[in-house]
Amino acid sequence: MAQQEGAQLLRRVPELDLVMGPQHANRLEDLLEEVFSGNQVVATEPVHIMEDITKPRRDSTMTAWVNVIYGCNERCTYCVVPGVRGVEQSRTPEAIRAEMEQLGSQGYKEVTLLGQNIDAYGRDLPGITPEGRHQNTLTDLLYFVHDVPGIERIRFATSHPRYFTERLIRACAELPKVCEHFHIPFQSGDNEILKAMARGYTHEKYRRIIDTIRRYTPDAAISADAIVGFPGETEAQFENTLKLVEDIGFDQLNTAAYSPRPGTPAALWQNQLSETVKSDRLQRLNHLVATKAMERSQRYRDRIEEILVEDQNPKDPTQVMGRTRSNRLTFFPGNINELNGNLVPVRITEVRPFSLTGEVLS
Structure with missing residues (x-):
């Protein structure tokens, strides 16, 4: 909200003192000093991430989230995140490991590495191998932090099918602490809708990713995100989403009916669907999701x-x-x-x- 509205918020709500973007959290003391001096302050301009930025809240004493990359360079037509969180900025592997080592010494047992598009981790960091491969990828990071003392489980989210590689899948199968759970949003099972969303992959590529995961780790749990009722989505295109869900059999699926976000291209399109159609499709998808999840649950019985x-x-x-x-x-x-x-x-x-x-x- 702060990133999107900026100074307009102060004009609309004059009693506000400070509008601050998340990347300025470590400047709070200085910003408040300006407020106490009688100024209204807007601090939303892009800045390079700094390692003293406020650490994420720990809701648990056993599991923790560790940010590894901020921002997003994708331009999905329904999503406001790139416009408000800025370009991708990766933390160094050394800084991430140091935070995990601190968590391990404090008794945390599980860490989830977090990024809006975590598979893009390291693209903005230097380093090329003699073979010409970038050496600061998410896969390299997993190998680098895997032996942190005290941390027994490692997860990561959220993935993007465009960048999900077989090398990453193989690493997850090889590293004992990396959990057998992959969260890879597909958003739609129809190629024309995926193109309109600017997702950069096809449903065929998504299916190949899942097939590769199940070849390396047959028992892995697969979860995802899906949107129904995207502008222009026909009944036949929605049924392609149902078919993908039926074929893959997700352990969990976060579903949503499309809603326009100010500042995104899709919000301006004229081919919006009615709330009635979106609600109907969401209910039908959720029913199928629950049915397939129950089928997937059966493998746990007596295990x-x-x-x-x-x-x-x-x-x-x-x-x-x-x-x-x-x-x-x-x-x-x-x-x-x-x-x-x-x-x-x-x-x-x-x-x-x-x-x-x-x-x-x-």
Whole structure:
């Protein structure tokens, strides 16, 4: 909001003192001094990232997010992020490892490496191998941070199909700490809609990526994002999305009906769909998602899964909850004071579309 509106916010809401973009978080003290001096302040101009920028909030004492790349260079026609978060800026591998080492020493067990387009990590960093390959890729980063003491699990998000490589998939299969879970948004199963979205790939390429993942890691969980009701989407094009979901069988799918975002090309197009059509398609997609997720859940029944205990079940204080390596939420009886932060073997006794129940093995 600050990046998008800037000084216009001060004109619309004159009682505001300060409008600040996220990349200025480490300047807050100086900016407040200007406010205390009687000025209205706008700090939204692009700046290069600095390593003393405020660290992300830790909602858990066991799992943490670590930003590895800021901004986005993509120009998806429905998305406002590139315009408000600026160009891609990667942190150095050394800075990322140092933050992970600190987290490991503080007792964190799981880290998710985070970026708006994480597969683009390192494109803006120097370094070429003798073979001519860029040596600061996400794959290289995974190898570089894999042995950080105390960190037992590593995840990463969010991926872009345009940059998802077989080398990255092979690294995930080779590195024991990298979890068997891939979040790769596809947004639409129709090539014409993907072209209108400016996504830069086809549904055939997306399917090849999933096939490659399942060749290296057959049991991997696949999650994604999808948009229905994009401007101009026909019923036949929507059914191509349904077909992709039916064929792949996602473990989880974040779905949304398209909504116009100010400042994006698609918001200005005349071929917008009605809310009734968008709502109908969203309901149909969600029904299929739940059906396929339930089918995928069946493979967990009677299996022993390693669960990282994160919290007490808020609906049942006799249970604790955590996640499998494949990111499936799991509940089982236990004392949170005894089990919090532990990796516990659990036999799965009950499966649902998006969560599991089990019992601890002695």
